[in-house]
Amino acid sequence: MLKIRMRLLLLVILSAVLFLTTFAKGVAANHSWGGYHWARTGNPFTLNLGDNLSSTWDPHLASTSSDWSISSVLDTNIVPGLTKPRNCRATSGRVEVCNSKYGNNGWLGLAQIWVSGVHISKGVTKVNDTYFNNAPYNTTAWKNLVMCQEVGHTLGLDHQDENFSNSNMGTCMDYTSSPESNQHPNAHDYEELEIIYAHLDTSSTLQSSTQKLPFGLSVSLGILEGDFENRSDWGRELRNNGHIALYERDFGNGNKLFTFVILAQK
Helix, strand or coil, X not given: CHHHHHHHHHHHHHHHHHHHHHHHHHHHCCCECXXXXXXXXXXXXXXXXXXXXXXXXXXXXXXXXXXXCCCCCEEEEEEECXXXXXXXXXXXXXXXXXXXXXXXXXXXXXXXXXXXXXXXXXXXXXXXXXXXXXXXXXXXXXXXXXXXXHHHHHCCECCCECCCCCCCCCCCCECCCCHHHCCCCCHHHHHHHHHHCCCCCCCCCCCCCCCCCCCCCCCCHHHHCCCCCCHHHCCEEEEECCCEEEEXXXXXXXXXXXXXXXXXXX
């Protein structure tokens, strides 16, 4: 009888260990943004971040760039911007980062990626000074959270958590009403990047010089040069919980625009 009890106890313990191990692997890194990634032929790769920011925002971009460059698979490099902050038009092969007073349009910050198939061809990050110039958003913590999260989206990351009111996870990819402990990436973000960029591609969508790479031969020049600032430009709403929202605009032939939005709270 004792042997039977011991065997049953051992079976329960082994089952618990197996469950916890599997569960831990499941939650450790599972926030890829649909598998979208920058095509490249080697790791670590360098992604240029175009600085179209005022001096007020430069420290926050510097912090964000430094944080994401800790990743073993990529580096981000801050370079002069190639657009005007108000329009913040995307440049192929890189991410343009902008701030301006975009108005009381409901969004605090947004990230946009243009994709062809599963490959990101260009990206944009915008922060809205109409809200950031005033409380409660005019703090270092809020600015670091939003800048870090929006650039993270342009790398191919989704949120780790979208519950506005639960405990912070210690990552900028977790949206929260108390940003103090969510200003930087955490280990799960770096692990997810390693998963996303584990394979190599036969070509690159990264800009290595001043050349501009094409985004879909079927996409018209007018679409290429659009600002995509307004809700009407973003296409269909995929999700919206009142705090964050995701939109998809389909240009056809595998070419799409995704827009991640952090909504300002009233």
